[in-house]
Amino acid sequence: MVKFQETQLDRTFSALSDPTRRALLARLEAEDALSVSELAQPFAMSLPAVMKHLDVLSDAGLITRTKTGRTVSCRLNADxxxxxxxxxxxxxxxxxxxxxxxxxxxxxxxxxxxxxxxxxxxx
Known part of the structure; x- marks a missing residue:
């Protein structure tokens, strides 16, 4: 069995393929940093569902997350x-x-x- 390892390009396109993730990135482009709850606010989905989208974006390197106390903030990384x-x-x-x-x-x-x-x- 051949083991497939996704390239950065594959992860980027995969992450960008979803309209919710693109909308999350657009919100982060407009703001310096937003908390996870602020990012989730306009979406008609549960916070855990938004967190899964953020995990995909983070795995692709498109966002960075920092935790201050109990608040997790996200920033866009367009590299x-x-x-x-x-x-x-x-x-x-x-x-x-x-x-x-x-x-x-x-x-x-x-x-x-x-x-x-x-x-x-x-x-």
Missing amino acids: PMEEAMGWLARYQRFWTQRLDALEAMLNERRQERGPAGEGGGGA
């Missing part, structure tokens, strides 16, 4: 998203090149047909 953005940028370049080539081909065909589709084969 793991940098690798994800780099991975996505490669595919953005790929699709941009493909779409640019398609646009060039369509422009060539328009020029061959002349104004208002003259010389074309019709539809």
Whole structure:
């Protein structure tokens, strides 16, 4: 049996795949730090459910947690998203090149047909 170990990129995308986790990150982006109860407040789910989402975000390195007394505060750590953005940028370049080539081909065909589709084969 092959043992699979998730890479940082896999953990990042997995964590970002859930809309609740993305909403939690958006709240943390807007605030310097929020307690777990403050983060959970707008969500229609139990505190343990929110804690599970925070565990996934923490495991992916997207948040850091600090405990002061009985209060656990969370902060955004966007560093793991940098690798994800780099991975996505490669595919953005790929699709941009493909779409640019398609646009060039369509422009060539328009020029061959002349104004208002003259010389074309019709539809």
